[in-house]
Amino acid sequence: MQHLSNTINTNGYIANEDDLQNITNRIKATTDISHIHEFLGTRTSEKWLTIAKNNLPLLMLDHANCEKKAAGTAMNLIFRYEFHRELQERLAQLVREEMLHYEQVLTLMTQRGIEWSHLPAGRYAKGLLKHKRTWEPAAMVDVLIIGAFIEARSCERFSALADVIDDEKLARYYKYLLKSESRHYEDYLHLAQSLCDESIDERVAFFRTVEADLIDSPDDEIRFHSGIPSWV
Numbered sequence: 420m421q422h423l424s425n426t427i428n429t430n431g432y433i434a435n436e437d438d439l440q441n442i443t444n445r446i447k448a449t450t451d452i453s454h455i456h457e458f459l460g461t462r463t464s465e466k467w468l469t470i471a472k473n474n475l476p477l478l479m480l481d482h483a484n485c486e487k488k489a490a491g492t493a494m495n496l497i498f499r500y501e502f503h504r505e506l507q508e509r510l511a512q513l514v515r516e517e518m519l520h521y522e523q524v525l526t527l528m529t530q531r532g533i534e535w536s537h538l539p540a541g542r543y544a545k546g547l548l549k550h551k552r553t554w555e556p557a558a559m560v561d562v563l564i565i566g567a568f569i570e571a572r573s574c575e576r577f578s579a580l581a582d583v584i585d586d587e588k589l590a591r592y593y594k595y596l597l598k599s600e601s602r603h604y605e606d607y608l609h610l611a612q613s614l615c616d617e618s619i620d621e622r623v624a625f626f627r628t629v630e631a632d633l634i635d636s637p638d639d640e641i642r643f644h645s646g647i648p649s650w651v
């Protein structure tokens with residue numbers, strides 16, 4: 420079966436470019452995320468980066484949870500908004516990619532001897548979702564805008580972490596993620612705008628302020644999307 424050798428590895432049917440061994444050993448991914456830096460209202464603080472790089476096992480566990488939740492949230496949207504064909508297609512791809520990331524992070528954790536343990540979610544997603552309007556289609560617009568911010572922040576943090584951690588393989592993996600996570604951000608934003616005739620800019624600006632405050636205010640926990648560590 421020589422002709423299939425590029426698409427099959429020991430983990431099953433995974434394209435060569437998504438093969439974890441390739442990614443962590445060889446791939447030098449370069450994805451321009453300047454548009455994400457412009458989109459977000461603030462950049463990750465040095466304090467967060469210092470604490471995060473010294474707590475990578477916990478961060479990896481939280482990252483795994485985030486991938487799983489990203490897939491679960493998108494799956495819920497697929498069921499809830501079944502009339503929106505483009506949403507079905509874009510989010511079906513997103514679910515596949517998030518679950519692949521979930522598997523990859525679990526493998527990276529196993530390779531580093533990190534055991535699974537229950538880790539409660541931080542305040543970030545709740546802090547955004549509490550502002551979601553309750554009537555349709557406003558609720559749908561808000562949840563898609565929130566999705567865009569979560570994806571954009573993930574991207575910004577993967578990129579910032581990749582520059583400071585000592586684990587080179589993990590840094591390569593974080594850089595590999597920028598391509599799909601920045602597309603997820605664009606997809607969510609595009610889908611939010613697709614629901615409205617008028618511009619969503621004002622609502623995006625509102626969530627930009629809320630999101631930046633969650634990132635820039637003191638936080639008692641360290642998580643992938645937590646604020647400034649309050650104990651340093």
Ligand SMILES: [Fe+2]
Pocket residue numbers: 486489516517520600
């Ligand atoms: Fe992901």
Ligand SMILES: [Fe+2]
Pocket residue numbers: 489517570599600603
């Ligand atoms: Fe994503």
